[in-house]
Amino acid sequence: MTNWQELEKKYYFQVVKRLPVTLVRGQGARVWDDTGKEYLDFTAGWAVNSLGHCHPVVAQALADQANTLIHTSNQFYTVPQIRLAQLLVENSCFDKVFLCNSGTEANEGAVKLARKYGKLHRKGAFEVITTFNSFHGRTLAMVAATGQRKFQQPYIPLPSGFVNVEYSSIEAIEKATTSQTCAVMVEPIQGEGGVIVPAEDYLKKVRAWCDQKGLLLILDEIQTGIGRTGTLFAYQQSGIEPDIMTLAKGLGGGVPIGAVLATNKSAVFELGEHGSTYGGNPLASAAALATLKFILENDVSAKVRQVGQYLASKLEEMKSKFDFIVEVRGRGLLWAMEFNREIADSLVSACQERGLLVNGVKPNALRFMPPLIISEAEVDQAKEILQEALASFS
Numbered sequence: 001m002t003n004w005q006e007l008e009k010k011y012y013f014q015v016v017k018r019l020p021v022t023l024v025r026g027q028g029a030r031v032w033d034d035t036g037k038e039y040l041d042f043t044a045g046w047a048v049n050s051l052g053h054c055h056p057v058v059a060q061a062l063a064d065q066a067n068t069l070i071h072t073s074n075q076f077y078t079v080p081q082i083r084l085a086q087l088l089v090e091n092s093c094f095d096k097v098f099l100c101n102s103g104t105e106a107n108e109g110a111v112k113l114a115r116k117y118g119k120l121h122r123k124g125a126f127e128v129i130t131t132f133n134s135f136h137g138r139t140l141a142m143v144a145a146t147g148q149r150k151f152q153q154p155y156i157p158l159p160s161g162f163v164n165v166e167y168s169s170i171e172a173i174e175k176a177t178t179s180q181t182c183a184v185m186v187e188p189i190q191g192e193g194g195v196i197v198p199a200e201d202y203l204k205k206v207r208a209w210c211d212q213k214g215l216l217l218i219l220d221e222i223q224t225g226i227g228r229t230g231t232l233f234a235y236q237q238s239g240i241e242p243d244i245m246t247l248a249k250g251l252g253g254g255v256p257i258g259a260v261l262a263t264n265k266s267a268v269f270e271l272g273e274h275g276s277t278y279g280g281n282p283l284a285s286a287a288a289l290a291t292l293k294f295i296l297e298n299d300v301s302a303k304v305r306q307v308g309q310y311l312a313s314k315l316e317e318m319k320s321k322f323d324f325i326v327e328v329r330g331r332g333l334l335w336a337m338e339f340n341r342e343i344a345d346s347l348v349s350a351c352q353e354r355g356l357l358v359n360g361v362k363p364n365a366l367r368f369m370p371p372l373i374i375s376e377a378e379v380d381q382a383k384e385i386l387q388e389a390l391a392s393f394s
């Protein structure tokens with residue numbers, strides 16, 4: 001049998017710490033490796049496979065579109081792109097959409113909008129306030145936006161124009177605001193940062209401050225969007241509306257796509273000022289359209305709230321059993337379990353050996369982000385495996 005992992009070492013950049021598993025097939029919330037071993041997948045491709053693996057509506061939409069029109073440049077109008085933009089607008093507080101290929105690229109677009117807005121309306125202000133422990137992507141600008149030293153260190157000097165401040169603190173944003181500030185960009189819940197849920201009124205206070213100072217509020221919903229937290233977008237639970245929102249991950253149901261959504265006030269690009277060869281091409285747009293339609297028509301968000309509560313109750317149950325679990329936190333189907341020691345890697349391996357895939361989001365924390373279509377029976381199965389793995393550490 002081919003040793004794929006050795007071949008990878010020889011030919012692929014060694015930038016991601018992988019599990020020793022070569023996945024070859026997926027169906028629903030399950031995946032299989034090249035030895036035929038089955039796993040329950042509570043990572044969902046890092047919160048991407050919203051409808052699970054190979055969902056029939058996504059697979060069918062891809063097959064149909066692949067046999068019709070895969071790609072044209074954005075020099076032409078294409079139907080899936082326009083229909084997807086319409087559906088996003090009709091189900092959010094935004095007026096306009098730009099489609100791209102990833103979360104990072106969506107955030108780049110959002111920051112470019114904010115800078116253009118600053119030129120037009122704030123005397124050339126260009127700085128964007130972002131938060132420590134955030135994650136906004138891997139381009140140089142998004143590394144600068146991402147307030148984590150470990151991602152920034154290898155690439156210093158970084159592009160200017162970003163100020164990182166403490167998360168969940170309105171005072172920190174107020175203090176960092178100057179005449180050069182054009183926008184504030186935050187995640188409604190910090191995902192890669194360890195599923196950090198801010199104070200309940202944080203987004204309301206940020207919104208009020210942005211209104212008072214004439215700043216744009218950009219919400220990075222790349223991880224929290226598309227039903228993940230129990231509403232189509234997390235902002236819908238916060239009592240505010242942002243000016244700009246970015247999406248990716250769950251939007252394409254597994255196919256790479258990103259989106260910038262903006263209100264008319266902030267959609268200030270003019271012809272030629274932004275673009276993308278692949279952005280919103282027919283194939284990716286058709287997959288996203290099928291995913292989003294399924295989520296809306298089947299009220300998947302309501303199911304996320306219900307199964308999410310069930311998952312939370314199981315995680316809480318384990319917290320009361322194992323004293324080294326210090327916190328369980330999250331919303332919908334995005335959860336973390338934090339420990340008083342750095343055992344996440346070992347737990348990930350212990351779960352993997354037993355047929356459950358989870359993510360070690362921090363050395364001392366696991367993250368759970370199963371497909372949105374996960375059942376309570378599958379949660380039960382995951383709980384049994386996790387409990388066994390935890391027991392081996394007590």
Ligand code: PLP
Nearest residue numbers: 102103104135136137191222223
């Ligand atoms: N923003 C958030 C909140 C994310 O969680 C991520 C990825 O984890 C990104 C941006 C970057 O997205 P991508 O990896 O698609 O470029």
